Each structure stands twice: as structure tokens, then as C-alpha cells.
Amino acid sequence: MSEVNQMQASKQGDVASEEMLLNMGPQHPSTHGVFRVVIKTDGEIVTDAESHIGYLHRCFEKICENVNYTMATPYTDRLDYLMAMGNNLGYAMSVERLMDVEIPERASYIRVIVTELSRIASHLLAIGTYGMDIGAITPFLYCFRDREKVLTILETICGQRLNYNYVRIGGVAYDMDDAMLKMCGEFCKYFMPRVMEYNDLLTYNGIFIQRTANVGILTAEQAIDFGCTGPVLRGSGIKRDLRKDAPYSLYDRFDFEVPVGAGEAGTVGDCFDRYMVRMREMIESVKIVEQALSQIEAGPFKTDKIKAKPKPSKGDAYTAVENARGELGFYLISDGSDTAFRLKCRSPAFSNVSVLHEMCRGAMVADVVAIIGSLDIVMGEIDR
Amino acid sequence: MPNQFTFVRDILDLGGDSFWGFVAAIAVWAAPITGFVSLIGLVAVWLERKISAHIQCRLGPMEVGPHGLLQTLADGIKLLGKEDLVPDKADRVLFALAPMIVFAATYVSFAVLPFSQDGVIVDLNIGIFFIAAVGSLEAIGVVMAGWSSNNKWSLFGAIRAATQVVSYEVPLGLTLLAGVVCAGTMSLNEMTMAQEGWIWSWFIFRNPFMWAVFLIYFTASLAECQRAPFDLPEAESELVSGFHTEYSGMRFAVFFLAEYGKMYVVSALGVVMFFGGWYSGIPMLDNIGGLPGNLIGAGIMVTKSMILVCVQMWIRWTLPRIRLDQVMDICLKYLLPLALGLLMLVALWQGILPGEKRFGIVMIVAMIFAFLKMRTMVRNVMSKSSQQIELPVFKV
DSSP: OOHHHHHHHHHTTOOOOOOEEEEEOSSOTTSSSSOEEEEEEETTEEEEEEEEOOTTOOOHHHHHTTSBHHHHHHHHHTTSTTSHHHHHHHHHHHHHHHHTOOOOHHHHHHHHHHHHHHHHHHHHHHHHHHHHHHTOOHHHHHHHHHHHHHHHHHHHHHSOSSOOOOEETTEESSOOOHHHHHHHHHHHHHHHHHHHHHIIIIITOHHHHHHHTTSSOOOHHHHHHTTOOTHHHHHTTOOOOHHHHSOOTTGGGSOOOOOOOOOSSSSTTSHHHHHHHHHHHHHHHHHHHHHHHHHOOOOOSBOSSSOSSOOOOSEEEEEEEEETTEEEEEEEEEOSSSBEEEEEEEOHHHHHHTTHHHHHTTOBHHHHHHHHHHHTOOHHHHHO | OOOTTHHHHHHHHHTTTOHHHHHHHHHHHHHHHHHHHHHHHHHHHHHHHHHHHHHTTOOOOOSSSGGGTTHHHHHHHHHHTSOOOOOTTSOHHHHHHHHHHHHHHHHHHTTTOOSSSSOOSOOOTTHHHHHHHHHTHHHHHHHHHHHHTTOHHHHHHHHHHHHHHHHHHHHHHHHHHHHHHHHTOSOHHHHHHTTOSSGGGSHHHHSTTHHHHHHHHHHHHHHHHTOTTSOGGGOTTTSTTGGGTTOOHHHHHHHHHHHHHHHHHHHHHHHHHHSOTTOOSOHHHHTOOHHHHHHHHHHHHHHHHHHHHHHHHHHHTTSOOOOHHHHHHIIIIIIHHHHHHHHHHHHHHHHHSTTOOTHHHHHHHHHHHHHHHHHHHHHHHHHHHHHOOSOOOOOO
16 A cells, blocks of 8 residues: 555545455466456455466467367367357358358257357356355355256267367368257257256355345446457447357357346346346347257258368458357458468457456455456366 | 263362362363364364355365365364464464364354253353353454454454444343243253253244244354355455455365354254253153263263254355345344344243143144145245246346
8 A cells, every 4th residue: 555545545544555465376276277267355345457378378279370270170179169069160161251152051059059068068167166155155056067967969970079170161070960969859849948057056046146236337438448358348238249249150040048137136237147148148048949940951961162171262261159268350461372371369358367356356355256257257268 | 970070070070179070170171172173163164165065066175085074184283283473563362362262162162062961061051151152252352363364364264253243132132031031050061951841832833933032042152153145254256365464374174164163052952942942752762871871961962063054064055145234134124123022022932831842743734734835835936947948137
């Protein structure tokens, strides 16, 4: 504390307290990976917070400029490892736009199904770990029980549980047979009542509402200024979802809602709103999967116009997809060879985490954990 | 009733006032308490794991012994074999002393806890006062642990613990006073004996306000034990591990043992104050007397206490953690005034109808009715919520 502050404090008859620098992370149970926040605290109250990233940097963009287009797909898995399908999809769509090819309808349907299932798995993890950050350990295991079911389905489809490498340039890696489609349908039926179970366990819990309502308020202006997307932006009451606003793949064929935060428990844009948006999005995802399952028809699952080593002509392309954490964009520049000249990844979690210090000011130490949890960051994507 | 335990009292008197006699008496009594505390620790940790597992659709420990019964023992042996680590910049003396103080605070309370009619080590005439006084020593140990670790997270945990324990001592003390008002004595033995007879002579039924006092006592005792939802001092998602972040091996085990010991102490105190101590509530069973009677009494007492310990665990695995300011709010805004008001009401009832036991019957009927009503209400809500898929928009 500066001398001026100390003088002021002594004038008011307060005990002059010293600021304490608290180093939260890079190894800390609730920073969700190797994330470091340096918190300035006055007792339990946070006066300032500064986030440090880069502990998981792996030169993703540079690697992709050194391997050919097909070989870069597995690297995208490792960005947002909780929703690898979405990363695959974004990258594949970007290359496809660069090459200007259409992909078969069945492939698109399969992409939608696996991406939405993936979104459910990702949101389940976000909600479960969020409960754990607040101190409720039990909902976490219930969420993981159901996430396990999604992962089993995805494993059946593509043989992997996290880093799928399933959505490939020009289609998908393998076809889904009827048994797999049936599994997805059964999961949808199983999952809908489970959402109510999470609500009974966590959402309607008085302590949970007390801990999240009116905590970490992110106004709509702030959210836009910092480039937040996904549930963080929608939690602040702004209805923006790329699946609706700029429909890619086949999303214009499905009927679903875009949930936004309405300040149900407190103020618009608080932690509870962001949590609730995720909860509702899972239901919308189930709706999309059910519609896709009823619409999907037989056909080829990949286009034969793309060879193993695609060589797009000179040019550039940008595509963005709505990932579980927000708008994931891939910008590709091609110089005509089989390797990208430049790949730029716009990662949603990076923009979302940049707003952290704004939300932490004036909060309590326990709130910082709640705020970080409500942003739902994945360090693999922030550091790339 | 013949005192079956006179031989031990003889040993106590054997030395008379001599120093060695005193030491011998301590040794004789310390051994069974140590054994009992360790046993409680073992069983409680196993119970906690099993209860948490079944709440969370898991199995819990299954490998070591039948249903993992010996898992805790295996873990204890592992902790014993661990290196004794002291952080470089730590205050070594305080660091070593802290777990001992925390454990001693719990351990000493067992000296006055009654297990059966004659199964009490010291029938202190200020038993309740003694437990309250000794129990708050724990805060000192926790603060010492947090300070000496030279770790900011530990310090945070320690300060939180001190704030919380000191504040909750006030409502806890008031609820203890309500028990004292009912019994007219501070001795735990006499307090239990005042509840002899049928089940409705227990204080929680006999006095129409004691159930509310019990709820306050239970809440405050959760905070005293630093159990969830009041586990802020060791909030693992916020403060890594709180005040015992830097502790490992046996020192950590001692903290752990102290926590479970303390849980047992507050539960046993609750049983003595509200649930008739070692009495089963059926006079025929309680009047057996002698060694068998004492053994049955001890069994009933320990069972009742362990049920309360299990409720503490149940709450821990159900509720999220409260924030520090909310913890203080609950204490100062709600529990304290409520406890004060209830103390007056309890005293008033006791003044008007002293020794009136039959009112307990009315209370038991009312409680059963309330329980059934609540159960149907919860069932209705649950069956409605499982049918509806859409999330209802709700207002708080």
C-alpha cells in the first residue's frame, strides 16, 4: 500500500493494512490447467488481478506451417482438448473453403452429430468442475458419469476418447453405422431427464446461487470490448451464436434456441448466468442431435475430390465455428504448395480469459475461483 | 449401582498426591483414549469414503479388506513411513507444535465425555464448560500451523479458521447454555441422567424449543469442526489445502485424526445434550445396570454419536462451500439472535413446567407428522421435475 493510502487509512482511524501478492497457479487446483493469476489482495478482498499465460505453448501455428494440410489435423485436436471435434471441424472447413469443394450431405450430418455430442461432453465437464470450484464435489461425479457415456459413443465411432482426429478434410474419417446412430438416439433419450438431476443437485442449491449470483458481473459492453464469445458473451445477454447468425455446415436446417443470460438469480452477466447458459445449451444440443438423427440419409461420408495430400491454389480463407467456448476461427493462407503458408487460430478461450482481471476487481478470493470456473478456460487453446 | 470401574479409581488413588501416582493415573487413562480416538478415526475415515462414494455413484475403497475396511489402516501405515518434511523457511518449533496442539485440544475432550453411567474418566462438574474451553484451543494450533508454514495459502486458511471458530463459539456457547438450563447442571453425566426414562424424556422432545436449539448447535458445530459447508480453512479448490498445505506424513495424519476426533466429540456432546446420552429410551433396557448395562450404554452412546457423524458427512458431500462473508453473516445475523431468543424461550418453558416429560409425546408425534409431510412434498417436487424437461425460468 502506498504512503498516501496509509495516511488516508490512519486518518479514518482504520488499521493500515498491507497489500499481499498472492500467486495463484501455475499449479493450483482450480486454475483448470497451468494458468497463473497474480492477485493483489487486501485481506480477503482482491484489489487487482493479473493473468499470466504461456505455460502450455507448443507452437501450434508454426507446426501447422511445416506439415501438410492433412497432417495438421491431429494438432488441432490438442487445442481445445475438451471439444476436439469442433476444432477438427473448424480446420477442415477452412481447408475446404480454400479448395472450394462441397462435402457430401451425410458427412455434414455426421459432423453435426459428433460436434454437438462433443459440446455436451464439454459443457458437462464445465458444469461439473464448476460445482467443484464452488465446493460441491458430488455433482462433478454425476456429470462425469454422463460425460463417460458421450465419450463411449465417440470412442465407438472413431476409436478415441479425447483427441479424435475424426472430422477430416473432405468429410469424416469413418462412416457411422446404424448401431452407432442408435446409440446416439438412446443417449439423447437418457440425457434429457439427467439435466433435471443436475438442477436438483446443484442449480437450485441455495448456497450455489449465493456463491454465483451477482458475482463476477460482465456487462455486455465489456464482453464485446474484450472480444468474448460463446457462453461468456451470451451470459451477458447478447444473442450471438454462429450456428444461428452465420450458419455453417447444416445448422440452418435445425430448429434450436440460443439461450442467453437473463439475470435470473441476480444481475445479467454474473457467474450464474454463464452457468445457466451452458446448462440450457446442452438441451439445445440434444435437440439438434435428435433432429440430425431423424434427417440423416445414406450416402458417401467423404468426398473423393480431395486427395491424401491436398494442394489448394493460392489464396486465403477464414472460417469460424461455434465451439463450446465460443468462436473458434482458422485463417489459412496458401501459397500453392501442400503446406499452409500461414495458419492463424482465433481461440475463444484466449479472448474470454483476457477479461478476468476486470471481473476480479473487488471480488473475494473465493470469488476468483468462481469467476475462473465460469469462464471455462482450456489452457491448451489459450497457449496453443 | 455397584461401580464396576472402581479398580481404576483405586489406581488413581494409589499414588495419592504423589507425582508418580499422578503419572501412573494419566498413563492408565491415556492408553484407552488413544486407542479409542484412533479407532474412531479409522472407522470415520472409512465411513466418509464409503458414504461419499455411495452418494456419488461410486463404490469407494474395495480392495484392502472386506469392502475396503482396512484401507484407512494401510493409508495410516503409508503416512507413518513417509519422510518428515519441514519447509525450508518454516518456523520449525511452531511447525512441529501445531499438530500436537490441535490434536491435544480434541484428545483432552474425551476425558469428560461419558460413554455409559460409570464409563466416564472424570465426571467433571463443569464438563460442558471444559469441552467448550478446550475445544477452542484448536484455533490456536491452526493459526500456528498456518503462520509457521510460511505459505500464503496456509496463512489464509489459518486466518479464516480463526475468524470462523471464534465467531461460531458464541452461538455454540449459547446452545450449550440452553442444554444446561434444561438439565440444571454442567456435568455431562448428570445431564444425561436427567433424561432417564422413556424416549420422550430426551431434551430434544421434552422441551418444545430444543429441536431448534439442536439445529443451531449442529450448524455451529459444523463450523467448529471446519466441515463443509464451512470448510473454508481447508477449501481445497481455493486455498490448495488451507492451513495444512505444507504438512505431510505423520503430522498431516495427526491433523486428520484430530478432525475426525473433533467430529466425534461434537456429535457425542450433541447426543448427551439432546438425545439422551447412553439411554436407549426404553427404561427396561437402561435399568440393566452392572457391567452389561454399562456396555450396552456405551454401545448406544457410540452408535448415536456415529449417526450424527454420518449426518455431518452426508452434509459435506451434498452442499457447496459458503464464502467467508456469508459464513459471518449466517453466524452474526441469524444464528446469534436466534440462539439468544431460543435460550430465553427454553428457560421460560423450564421455569413454567420443570420436569414435565409427557409433552415429549406431543413433540414426537408432531415431528413424525412433519417428517412425513416433508417427504411427500419432496416426492411431489421430484416427480414433477423428472417429467419436465425444459428448464423452468425461476426467480429467487
